[in-house]
Every structure is written in structure tokens, then in C-alpha cells.
Amino acid sequence: MAGTKYKRVMIKMSGEALAGEQKFGIDMDVLGGICDSIKVAYDLGTQITIVVGAGNFWRGTSGVGMDRTTADHMGMLATTINSLALQDALEARGIEVRTQSAIEMRQIAEPYIRRKAMRHLECGKIVIFACGTGNPFFSTDTAAALRAAEIDAEVMLKATNTDGVYDCDPRTNPDAKMYKEISHNEILAKHLKIMDSTAAALCLDNNLPIIVFNINDPENIVKVIKGEKIGTLVKGED
Numbered sequence: 001m002a003g004t005k006y007k008r009v010m011i012k013m014s015g016e017a018l019a020g021e022q023k024f025g026i027d028m029d030v031l032g033g034i035c036d037s038i039k040v041a042y043d044l045g046t047q048i049t050i051v052v053g054a055g056n057f058w059r060g061t062s063g064v065g066m067d068r069t070t071a072d073h074m075g076m077l078a079t080t081i082n083s084l085a086l087q088d089a090l091e092a093r094g095i096e097v098r099t100q101s102a103i104e105m106r107q108i109a110e111p112y113i114r115r116k117a118m119r120h121l122e123c124g125k126i127v128i129f130a131c132g133t134g135n136p137f138f139s140t141d142t143a144a145a146l147r148a149a150e151i152d153a154e155v156m157l158k159a160t161n162t163d164g165v166y167d168c169d170p171r172t173n174p175d176a177k178m179y180k181e182i183s184h185n186e187i188l189a190k191h192l193k194i195m196d197s198t199a200a201a202l203c204l205d206n207n208l209p210i211i212v213f214n215i216n217d218p219e220n221i222v223k224v225i226k227g228e229k230i231g232t233l234v235k236g237e238d
Helices: 016-022 028-043 068-091 114-122 140-150 184-189 197-205 220-225
Strands: 008-013 047-052 097-101 126-130 155-160 181-183 210-214 232-235
Touching: 008 140, 016 028, 028 047, 028 068, 028 220, 047 068, 047 114, 047 140, 068 097, 068 126, 097 114, 114 126, 114 140, 126 140, 140 155, 140 197, 155 220, 181 184, 184 197, 184 232, 210 220
Parallel strands: 008 047, 008 155, 047 126, 097 126, 155 210, 181 232
Antiparallel strands: 210 232
């Protein structure tokens, strides 16, 4: 695996990343660019797992006045739409892909079974995990952290619409400072909103580093896997 830093990675991708400038649904050109970069990383020999959010279709918080559990279940189903789109685009590029769902829907995805996911990776397939953890009140960030820990990923790559972790929202504050490195504990103590506290605590407990980077340049996926220093590295205390 010359040229790569990591043997096995979890890519946590925001749903909004698939929408592009249209801000809703799936922009096929954007999806294609992301999958082209994932293929380059895959061809380098990296074992890849993916969790994708659903913000391009639905968020649990979108259901104002709706029962939270129902709203979260709708969000889980929306992640399945994105997961199948990724699966189709990656397969069109000659990669074998398996989508595993935390909620059983056998006609379109395998049920999540850890040993089966591990075997798929060992056989050279990309595995996409849909429907979050299968439980309401847990984000897809938490699902990515959980699955990453379960399948022994070396790092979680959090692909977002920002360049890294900032001390405040760079969209509203031009003086926002980006961290090159920060600890899980600092993320929690400073209430930084790069991910929910449950996901950050899970990564802390399992000593799972996180690299936060901008997916608007899909080539960043390859750069990160090669070990280039972009975005923000979130790691345990020295």
C-alpha cells in the first residue's frame, strides 16, 4: 500500500455534500466527482467504509411539531437514498460495494452484521452503512464513530462543507480561527459544533482520531488518505 497512510478508514460524509449548489437532493456531477476520488483512494489499496448523512433531504430537527422518534426514522430512511446513490456510482466505476442497513430492508440492503462487514472489506469491497445506528436520538456522526470502532478503522475522515474545526462559525464570523490540531476533550469542553458530543465522546473513548476537511474539493479525500496535512486533526491528549 505504497503512498497511503491508512489501511482502513471510515469516511463520514455530509448529505449536503451531495446536493452541490442546488442545496437539495443529489447533484449527479458532484456525486460523480466524489466517487472518482474515492476510487483513486480505493485503487491505492485502502479499505474504505462510508456513512453518509441525509441533510440534503431531511434532518430530524426538520420535523417541527413532529414526534422526534418519527422524524429521526425518516432521516434514517433518507440516509438509505444517499447510500444507494453512492453504491450505484461506485459500482459504475468498477468497485464492488455492499450497503448494510441498521434497519432491516432486505430487498435493497444487507442487514448490518459486523463479521460480514469485516469480510467484505477483506475481500476488497467498499462497505456503506445506512440508517445510522438504527436508533432515534443518535446522529449519523455517532453512527460513523460507532461503526469505525466496530470495524477497527484507523481514522474517521469527516468530509464537510468547511475547511476544518473553527473556534466559532466562519460563515458568520470572518475572524474565526481554524485549528490545525485539537483534542477530543477540547471539542467537548469548548462545545465546538463540528459533531455532536456523543460522537466526540465515542471517538475519545476508543482513541479514534478524526480528520475534518472540506469535501467541496473531492481530491481532499485522496490527500488525507495519503497523509497530507489538510483540515483539522482531532486526536487524544499527548
